[in-house]
Amino acid sequence: MTGNIPQVDLLSRLLEACSLRHRVIAQNVANVNTPGFQRLVVRFEEELAKQVRRNGTGERLLPGTPLIVRDTSNAPRADGNNVDLAQEMGLLTKNSLLYQTYVQILALRLGELRSAITGR
16 A cells, blocks of 8 residues: 555554464464474554553554564473463454454445445
8 A cells, every 4th residue: 555545554564463463363373283392472552542642732643563472471482382272262353343344444445435436
């Protein structure tokens, strides 16, 4: 997408973050029984929220790139792995719903733009 339409650009970045998060969650699930594996998470919305709080001037936001980081908040099992399958499946469902929501909002926004351009 182009950077000319801030809402479309932001939605595009959110969709990219959701897509990356889906792949990371799938990797966590695939490694649920790998000894020593530490689960990974995608950080994007938290950084975007910080940027929004800091940006009180009304300037256009340019969200950064999603970050993949190791999550050590879960206590590891005896084999050193800290992936909880139930938690990952819940996160996968949440991520899928967010992705669908962002797609619907993007479709509505593009429909509004199309209507404005065609005059209908």
